[in-house]
Amino acid sequence: MRIGIVGLGVVGLSTGVVLAEQGHEIVGVDIDQGRVHGLQCRRPPIYEPGLEEALNRNFERMKFSTDYSSLSDAEVIFITVSTPTVDGRIYLGYVFDAARKIKEVARGVIAIKSTVVPGTARKVKEITNLKVVSNPEFLREGNALHDTESPDRVVIGSDDKEAGDLIQELWSFTKAPVIRTTTDEAELIKYAANSFLAVKVSFINEIANLCERLNCDVNVIARAIGLDKRISPYFLSAGLGWGGSCFPKDTLAITSFARDVGEKLRIVEAAIEVNQERPFRALKLLKEVMGEVRGKTVCVLGLAFKPNTDDTRESVALKVVNLLRQEGAMVIAYDPKARSDVEMVTLDECITRADGVIIATEWDEFRGLEPKLRGKPVVDGRRVLDPAKMGQEFRAIGLGVR
Numbered sequence: 001m002r003i004g005i006v007g008l009g010v011v012g013l014s015t016g017v018v019l020a021e022q023g024h025e026i027v028g029v030d031i032d033q034g035r036v037h038g039l040q041c042r043r044p045p046i047y048e049p050g051l052e053e054a055l056n057r058n059f060e061r062m063k064f065s066t067d068y069s070s071l072s073d074a075e076v077i078f079i080t081v082s083t084p085t086v087d088g089r090i091y092l093g094y095v096f097d098a099a100r101k102i103k104e105v106a107r108g109v110i111a112i113k114s115t116v117v118p119g120t121a122r123k124v125k126e127i128t129n130l131k132v133v134s135n136p137e138f139l140r141e142g143n144a145l146h147d148t149e150s151p152d153r154v155v156i157g158s159d160d161k162e163a164g165d166l167i168q169e170l171w172s173f174t175k176a177p178v179i180r181t182t183t184d185e186a187e188l189i190k191y192a193a194n195s196f197l198a199v200k201v202s203f204i205n206e207i208a209n210l211c212e213r214l215n216c217d218v219n220v221i222a223r224a225i226g227l228d229k230r231i232s233p234y235f236l237s238a239g240l241g242w243g244g245s246c247f248p249k250d251t252l253a254i255t256s257f258a259r260d261v262g263e264k265l266r267i268v269e270a271a272i273e274v275n276q277e278r279p280f281r282a283l284k285l286l287k288e289v290m291g292e293v294r295g296k297t298v299c300v301l302g303l304a305f306k307p308n309t310d311d312t313r314e315s316v317a318l319k320v321v322n323l324l325r326q327e328g329a330m331v332i333a334y335d336p337k338a339r340s341d342v343e344m345v346t347l348d349e350c351i352t353r354a355d356g357v358i359i360a361t362e363w364d365e366f367r368g369l370e371p372k373l374r375g376k377p378v379v380d381g382r383r384v385l386d387p388a389k390m391g392q393e394f395r396a397i398g399l400g401v402r
């Protein structure tokens with residue numbers, strides 16, 4: 001099948017390479033000239049494990065362009081453009097812009113993969129007069145290709161049976177359970193899933209706060225409650241909180257959307273509030289072991305919002321950096337992949353030069369650093385170190401002082 005992809009970020013590219021691997025012809029369109037040019041030269045614009053290799057393997061079946069007319073004979077067109085939150089509300093301008101341009105050139109079925117509030121697919125149908133299916137994406141960055149090939153479920157929201165059947169057929173190779181819904185329900189499923197996961201992390205972070213007051217370890221609590229199948233062990237890692245390109249914007253988008261239709265999502269709003277406090281928590285713990293940070297050099301280990309990505313969007317690590325700077329500290333940082341406006345140094349230099357250290361992302365490289373870090377004021381914000389191997393000047397999220 002000839003498949004169009006509009007928006008070549010992590011979602012568009014993962015969808016593209018995975019469907020190309022299944023033998024489909026892919027036409028990718030993006031308004032970002034640099035991004036398209038890089039892809040034409042086999043260079044992905046982002047770091048995602050396996051992406052460059054998959055792009056090279058399937059390059060013969062993948063075309064990239066800034067010109068929407070290349071979508072003219074595509075049978076299915078995925079919309080995978082950004083849907084940022086602006087002033088606390090979802091901004092759908094990129095989706096509607098894509099829809100208007102698709103309308104000019106194409107006749108295929110539109111499948112919306114971007115995360116959008118309920119009612120958006122119906123609006124895209126009004127704009128384009130084409131068949132529109134909501135097919136939300138649940139991939140995680142760092143695992144994007146695996147999650148696209150082997151999702152836990154495929155959600156297909158469609159008010160037109162034939163169009164829904166076509167998209168269902170496209171993903172049938174995944175063997176994942178398929179949930180057929182209305183477009184509004186499919187759109188809401190995506191927000192309910194992300195909100196639930198964000199709530200789960202904020203919940204364990206509140207228990208972590210309590211553990212710090214007591215002689216308790218949140219990891220012990222999380223392990224024990226996670227063995228209850230109804231709770232499950234996933235998304236129970238206490239730390240500096242959730243960041244990234246999805247949870248922060250999606251929880252804001254759905255809470256403001258809910259308010260607009262007359263409902264307050266109190267639990268999701270509380271989860272946001274808990275999350276906003278996380279960087280302050282890191283600073284509080286650091287001050288406990290090194291006193292005021294003014295005039296001192298603090299090393300932040302990890303800038304990406306989570307390991308195995310170079311993505312720093314809404315990264316809590318960067319919020320910690322800003323907070324340290326506001327307090328008058330000089331900040332240096334090390335991250336295996338991510339970059340920022342902070343002075344970047346090697347791992348060894350970061351540790352040697354620092355008066356204090358905060359571990360902000362749980363890169364594997366940071367495990368086993370106890371001998372190098374012992375004796376320095378250290379805050380383990382992601383629980384990668386063994387507290388038994390650290391000295392007095394050590395604090396960890398969710399660990400009471402013993």
Ligand SMILES: NC(=O)c1ccc[n+]([C@@H]2O[C@H](COP(=O)([O-])OP(=O)(O)OC[C@H]3O[C@@H](n4cnc5c(N)ncnc54)[C@H](O)[C@@H]3O)[C@@H](O)[C@H]2O)c1
Nearest residue numbers: 007008009010011030031032081082083094098114115137
């Ligand atoms: N990042 C994730 O892990 C993830 C997972 C599931 C769902 N989502 C959702 O999928 C969507 C895309 O996310 P992403 O992280 O891939 O985004 P991204 O910002 O990395 O990429 C989006 C791309 O869309 C392009 N674009 C914007 N407007 C366009 C237009 N009118 N025409 C053509 N191209 C246009 C941008 O130039 C950019 O290259 C968002 O709605 C996001 O919430 C993201």
Ligand SMILES: O=c1ccn([C@@H]2O[C@H](COP(=O)(O)OP(=O)(O)O[C@H]3O[C@H](CO)[C@@H](O)[C@H](O)[C@H]3O)[C@@H](O)[C@H]2O)c(=O)[nH]1
Nearest residue numbers: 137138139140141201235236237241242243244246305306
């Ligand atoms: O136990 C946990 C799990 C996650 N996090 C943090 O939560 C954030 C999000 O992590 P993760 O969900 O792994 O990353 P994303 O790639 O943002 O993926 C989420 O957001 C995507 C975009 O909507 C969805 O498709 C995915 O299903 C959903 O997991 C990160 O900052 C993590 O550090 C924790 O603090 N503790």
